[in-house]
Amino acid sequence: MSDNAITLLDAVNLAMARALDEDPNVVLLGEDIGANGGVFRATDGLQARFGERRVIDTPLAETMIAGLSVGMATQGIRPVAEIQFMGFIFPAFEHLVAHAARMRHRTRGRLSCPMVLRAPFGGGIHAPEHHSESTETLLAHIPGLRVVIPSSPARAYGLLLAAIRCDDPVVFLEPKRIYRASKTLVEDNGEALPLDTCFTLREGNDITLISWGAMVQETLMAADRLADEGVSCEVIDVATLNPIDHATLIASVHKTGRCVIIHEAPHHGGMGAEISATLSEQMLTSLQAPVRRVTGDDTVMPYYRNEQLYLPDVDDILIAVRETMEYSG
């Protein structure tokens, strides 16, 4: 690995540093993001480098963090706010739904709300209660709010840069289970990735595996194992849950005829449902097997002692894929 090999967490930091550097209107705010560098160290070193006016520790109030960001964003500042864990995002909801997502629409373009709300999400790091949720669905259902989830260092860098530069409000959810999972080469070239396309991580012909966030890792591992069994998997990271790039997903399933969707969030009304429904509605007769969803169950994420009982694993994916491959009418 080269010197530039960095983790997803490093990439988040790098993108923010870049954005702070290139645009004086970019400002970070949140709880403990200053001297402490954030509880996960996503903002490590940024206050020292850019000062207390650009990297702001806030009082402890998520409603306030969101509300301040909305106000700032209407005046041309580009706030990048951190919610410490996604489990604490709910007090921010009214401002996200009723204001951030509507500012442009409400004023017919007179004002806009170019803010980013970052939050680490998902389970698997043995954290206390409420630190392990995946509630991306609640955000992705809100018209006007972009929801973006990276699953690799490079996509974290490119998508976060895109989110910060985007003139729309973006919720940027960071899969903390893979914050430090692996290091890959990421060039700090300031190049943003598109906010409206899926990423095909692996091409294949037999079945399409669709996922996002930390579960992309298990999905790729399953694809490896399935390759050994002679099943050729196409793996797609959805990456942007609102809007979703349905076209890429449809094209892939058109090719493979089979599909398994994998996410950590609860099954009932999860974004897997939207994707599954759209695929079936659009290509009922070209599906060679029912779409399957491998998801969290419709119960509360357990405390950490039992969180592994909740999280889908590689075996769950393998079983779903095998059953889908074996399906016949």
Add this chain to the structure above:
Amino acid sequence: MSDNAITLLDAVNLAMARALDEDPNVVLLGEDIGANGGVFRATDGLQARFGERRVIDTPLAETMIAGLSVGMATQGIRPVAEIQFMGFIFPAFEHLVAHAARMRHRTRGRLSCPMVLRAPFGGGIHAPEHHSESTETLLAHIPGLRVVIPSSPARAYGLLLAAIRCDDPVVFLEPKRIYRASKTLVEDNGEALPLDTCFTLREGNDITLISWGAMVQETLMAADRLADEGVSCEVIDVATLNPIDHATLIASVHKTGRCVIIHEAPHHGGMGAEISATLSEQMLTSLQAPVRRVTGDDTVMPYYRNEQLYLPDVDDILIAVRETMEYSG
């Protein structure tokens, strides 16, 4: 019509009066529910009848209304809280998700949270911004929270009684567009309806129309028109969005082979997606046409001057049904 013919709104009032009467632990709270009887008059006369200790006007704070309800419910009170319009429910989210929905699970049954949160929802009454939203999806995705939506006076009465008596937290959403749409006979017999079954409002063989809330009216009207065209529609009111009675839906579509789902909420990630996905996943080969969704679009509910441009209408349903009936491979 008899003397007992009442509106949906009357039925809500009647159920609360009954519950207050039969259980001293039932307490109503909310903004303007006392002397004013609620902005829609859902609590009209109840404070006069049951006193200020049982029907409580609160300070103006939805977080507080939800948080108080949680605290009260842990001590055996059965709070029935009103959120004035569903558009103002967001400050209540943290308490709903992190506390109401989890109290029983968190304490492994030592405490529970038998509270009801009522809110009028949906568009079509020419109200100001934020008074016309349909965000039931956000609530239905939360494990532990029951979401119930009546669509007739009788179901409003029976389901609200059930919600108040239920030992789980229930969000009870009232389709305000049909609050006073029609009067039907409702006997005040104290009989609750089940919280885990759909209601088949009309039997039919050619296609299943699935809906909830105010759109059930348009759906029934469409079914009438379609009957004239010789299309026999089965019409189902889902009524409980979490948990959903998938079995009834599947059985119906098994019979008809075709399905259109109708709701007012935005398309993307709406509960229509969950139903559509489940149907296609469970019965891919018995579907004679793709499931169709007739929904609100993925934009902000417009101010009242244009709200009719947003709301699906009978024609939209007719077109979707006709196309579904004509579908062939």
Add this chain to the structure above:
Amino acid sequence: MHTISYQGEIRLTRYLNDRGTPLGEMPDWALGEQPWVGYYQQMVLARQFDTKAISLQRTGQMGTYASLLGGEAIDVVCASLMQTEDVLVPYYRNHAMQMIRGMPISQLFLYWGGDERGSATPEMKRDLPNAVPIATQCLHACGVATALKLRGEHQAVLTMIGDGGTSKGDFMEAINVAGAWQLPVVFIINNNQWAISVPRSKQCIAPTLAQKALGAGIRGEQVDGNDAIALHEVVGQALERARAGKGPTVIEALSYRLSDHTTADDATRYRPADELKAAWVREPVARLRNWLHHQGLWDEAREQAWQAETKQLIEAAVADWQAIPEQTVDELYDDLYAECPPGLAEQREQARARQQRRVQKGGKHHE
């Protein structure tokens, strides 16, 4: 051992009694024509607008409307004291503020007529639009103020909230951060004694709402909100302190909602008739007119002329509004995102077709 670690107090400012007679010797700055006549004229205009809006609603030409009756002095004085580059973050009763800030009256009708384009006029500059959720504007005001501060602009932000709204966390989080960060914000509480049907006494047991400022460590004061002269002093000083970097202020302006909550409300269900009657005695417009008469700055002839002039102004604005063509279907989809994403563009396409279908069916444009 007990020691005192904090002491605080709230001051009330008032110059005119209910009838517009000075309560004591008036300060020098209060004498002379300016700005009182201008204030009075704006207050009359505001009331004319209000009367017209209610009648438009009653005749089915406009939707639910929130009357400003009783809040004329607060709105007019606050807006008049703001500089162009200050920023207003209004609540839903600040029509007069918005007018004075440059929003064409026709746009106000457009907004209250249920059309988003009412919040789109360039005259509104960087002022925030109306939005209905209670108390959220207070945090937006803090965000705007933070932006100004980051940019080194020495301007003030002014926001308003009702008495009921002060019970919501947003208000209290806002004044807290405004204190912590010494933001240039002036928070005006329009304490009109009612939050729909809930009286002030049920919101909070404290004798003043201004004392919430003490908890945030910032200046709080009360002012007679029907007394334009008192308002002029108190709001003016707060705006100056804000612009000078001396921090935020909470001003509780004591007024009375002389109207129903909105046109959808019926206050007789919950409000004693004699309370309303008593409040009319203290109302701001007559009070200032009495003072002006007393000072020889106004007379019946000017009154009649101004009433006629404003009536005309309002009628012209109604005509302007009614001449604005309907929104197109596209506008429901555009302006949601900076660029319309493909999926939404497809929905827009279908909505166009649907709308055409509806129009062809002989329906009106709307409904």
Add this chain to the structure above:
Amino acid sequence: MHTISYQGEIRLTRYLNDRGTPLGEMPDWALGEQPWVGYYQQMVLARQFDTKAISLQRTGQMGTYASLLGGEAIDVVCASLMQTEDVLVPYYRNHAMQMIRGMPISQLFLYWGGDERGSATPEMKRDLPNAVPIATQCLHACGVATALKLRGEHQAVLTMIGDGGTSKGDFMEAINVAGAWQLPVVFIINNNQWAISVPRSKQCIAPTLAQKALGAGIRGEQVDGNDAIALHEVVGQALERARAGKGPTVIEALSYRLSDHTTADDATRYRPADELKAAWVREPVARLRNWLHHQGLWDEAREQAWQAETKQLIEAAVADWQAIPEQTVDELYDDLYAECPPGLAEQREQARARQQRRVQKGGKHHE
């Protein structure tokens, strides 16, 4: 014309100086053995528990843990003054409170070991469970108090919150409604000067946090949170007032977080070493011990015996905890609803199968 419409103040109570020496003549009630020796013993037990919990975390036997170091006096005095039928609504640092309220120590380990059954013991009666979201407990406490009031029970509710938590709307909405409804709640602010890395001074510019009570129109006071005697007086009176229907109180207890925020935190990143050192001089356990020594109520022999005894108690609790069998998969699904709905029961069925598969694959029960 300016008049004063409100005046308020905050009192600070303190009896012992940093070293446990009286600051002045001690009141009669403060002399004698009771309850001080008992308090001291509980404080030592609390600290032993804390030491053990941290070592269990460090050795990988327990997950992230929030130390109570520095909060011993607050927890012990508050819990000891509560009556059995009073209700505790804790925050995540109230382990000592929970112990004194009857929660077996093994259950505390169970909870912090990542197992919901820790909050399930009948000894907790109607006390609310730990929950991590900041400040929400304050509203729950108001709800519990409302329930007690509705039932005519003359009991008090006590809840605690950190200095950081007072910036969140929930706290402010809670003290506001507690005032408006005169609820029997005592709000304790454990002002340990830090909210993770954010110092008290950045939360709020007001000199005291207690003065937020003034905005709510309720009694607010400060107390030295390292001084068990001062706490005893102030908290005792507040609980009595609550039980007597005389309304709520906010008590800001001044303490210091002697630990990292949690075991997942490294305070050296943001906190000056000398500040911590200075805080150790004022810490509550040694202070009370010094006072007891000074009064002749405690000596080295009793100290040693009690240290040994508590150590044993804790070790026994660890053993009890470790003997508790793992949860079954079913427990993830049961207790979510009063009755498990069909869809969830199906998922439970599949989860059982999956778990069996995992166990058969030779894996451990967990992971």
